Amino acid sequence: MNKQVVLYKKLSPLLMARLHEQTDVTLIDNLNADGLAQLRDALPRAHGLLGASLKLDAQLLDLAPNLQAIASVSVGVDNYDIDYLTERRILLSNTPDVLTETTADTGFALILASARRVVELANMVRAGEWKRNVGPAQFGTDVHGKTLGIIGMGRIGEALAQRGHFGFGMPVIYHSHSPKPAVEQRFNAQYRSLPELLQQADFVCLTLPLTAETEGLIGKQQFALMRPQTIFINISRGKVVDEAALVEALRSGQIRAAGLDVFEREPLNADSPLMQMDNVVATPHIGSATHETREAMATCAVDNLLQALAGERPANLVNSGAWKA
Numbered sequence: 057m058n059k060q061v062v063l064y065k066k067l068s069p070l071l072m073a074r075l076h077e078q079t080d081v082t083l084i085d086n087l088n089a090d091g092l093a094q095l096r097d098a099l100p101r102a103h104g105l106l107g108a109s110l111k112l113d114a115q116l117l118d119l120a121p122n123l124q125a126i127a128s129v130s131v132g133v134d135n136y137d138i139d140y141l142t143e144r145r146i147l148l149s150n151t152p153d154v155l156t157e158t159t160a161d162t163g164f165a166l167i168l169a170s171a172r173r174v175v176e177l178a179n180m181v182r183a184g185e186w187k188r189n190v191g192p193a194q195f196g197t198d199v200h201g202k203t204l205g206i207i208g209m210g211r212i213g214e215a216l217a218q219r220g221h222f223g224f225g226m227p228v229i230y231h232s233h234s235p236k237p238a239v240e241q242r243f244n245a246q247y248r249s250l251p252e253l254l255q256q257a258d259f260v261c262l263t264l265p266l267t268a269e270t271e272g273l274i275g276k277q278q279f280a281l282m283r284p285q286t287i288f289i290n291i292s293r294g295k296v297v298d299e300a301a302l303v304e305a306l307r308s309g310q311i312r313a314a315g316l317d318v319f320e321r322e323p324l325n326a327d328s329p330l331m332q333m334d335n336v337v338a339t340p341h342i343g344s345a346t347h348e349t350r351e352a353m354a355t356c357a358v359d360n361l362l363q364a365l366a367g368e369r370p371a372n373l374v375n376s377g378a379w380k381a
C-alpha cells in the first residue's frame with residue numbers, strides 16, 4: 057500500500073508528479089478555515105506531511121497516529137514542537153543551504169533600501185511630489201565602509217558578511233553562541249558580546265533562529281544601547297524582537313531606521329505603527345521568495361520526505377533523536 061502524504065503547500069507539476077509516483081497525495085492548497093478542516097480530516101491517515109508557515113502543535117498532530125515524517129519547506133523550525141516530535145519518533149526535516157544566498161540578498165536589499173530611503177523616495181516620485189532636486193531632508197546615509205553587525209553567525213549570517221566585506225568594504229563584527237575562526241579569517245570579522253555589538257554596529261542585522269532562548273532577545277534595553285545612526289535589520293523571525301520596543305526606538309530617534317522582513321504577527325496588522333513610519337522598510341516575509349529558491353526548497357523537502365518514508369535517514373533531519381536505524 058502506498059504511503060499517504062498530506063501537502064499543505066502547492067508544489068510544481070514536476071514535484072507533484074514525483075510524489076504521485078510513490079505516494080498517495082492529498083493537497084490542501086489554502087490554509088483558510090476550510091483548508092484547516094480538510095487538514096484535520098486528512099491527518100488520521102497521514103504518514104507524511106509537507107508544507108510551511110503552519111504551527112503544527114501537539115493538539116493537531118495527536119490527530120495523526122500514523123505520522124512518520126514532516127518535511128518543512130523552510131530552514132526555521134519554530135513552528136514545531138521538537139521534543140514532542142522526537143518523543144513520537146516523527147522525523148522532522150528542513151531545507152537549509154538552498155535558501156542561504158537568496159535570504160542574504162533580501163537582507164542586503166533591506167540594508168540598502170533603508171539606508172538610502174529607497175521606498176520612501178520612490179513613493180515620493182510615484183506620488184508626483186518630485187518637484188525639485190532633493191536636499192538634505194531627503195538624503196540617506198552611506199552603506200559602504202560602515203560597520204556591519206551580524207547577530208547569529210550561521211549560514212545566512214556568513215552570506216551577509218560576505219556581501220558586506222567583499223561588496224561594500226564594510227568592517228564586520230558579529231555575535232553568536234561561539235566565535236567562528238574561519239569566518240573571522242575570511243571576512244576579517246571580529247567577535248563581540250551582544251551589548252558591544254549593539255553599541256558599535258551601524259547596521260544591526262538579525263540572522264538567528266527563533267528559539268526559547270532568542271524570543272524577545274532584542275527589547276527596550278538592547279535598543280537603548282544602539283545609537284541614533286543605527287539601522288536595524290531583521291530577516292530572522294519577528295518574535296526575536298519586542299516590536300513595541302522597536303516602534304518606540306524608531307519614534308524617539310533612538311535608532312535611525314529599520315528594514316524588516318518578519319514581524320511578531322504575520323501578515324502585519326493594518327493598524328501597526330510600523331506601517332506609518334517613513335523610516336521603516338517592511339517586506340512581507342520574502343527572505344527566500346524567488347522562483348528559483350522556492351523550487352529548490354520544495355525539491356529539497358520532497359527529497360527529505362521520500363527518504364524518510366522509504367525508511368532512510370533524511371538528508372536534512374532536524375531531530376536526530378527521533379532516528380533509529
Ligand code: NAP
Nearest residue numbers: 132159208209210211212232233234264265291292343344
Ligand atoms: P544557522 O546556520 O543555524 O545559523 C543560525 C546562527 O544563529 C547559528 O550560527 C547560531 O550560533 C546563532 N544563534 C542561535 N541562537 C543564538 C543565540 N541565542 N545567540 C547568538 N547566536 C545564536 O541558520 P540559518 O540557515 O543561517 O538561518 C537562520 C534563521 O533565519 C532561520 O532559523 C530562520 O528563522 C531565518 N530565516 C528567515 C528567512 C526569511 O524569509 N526572512 C529565510 C530563511 C531563514 P552558533 O553557531 O554559535 O550556535
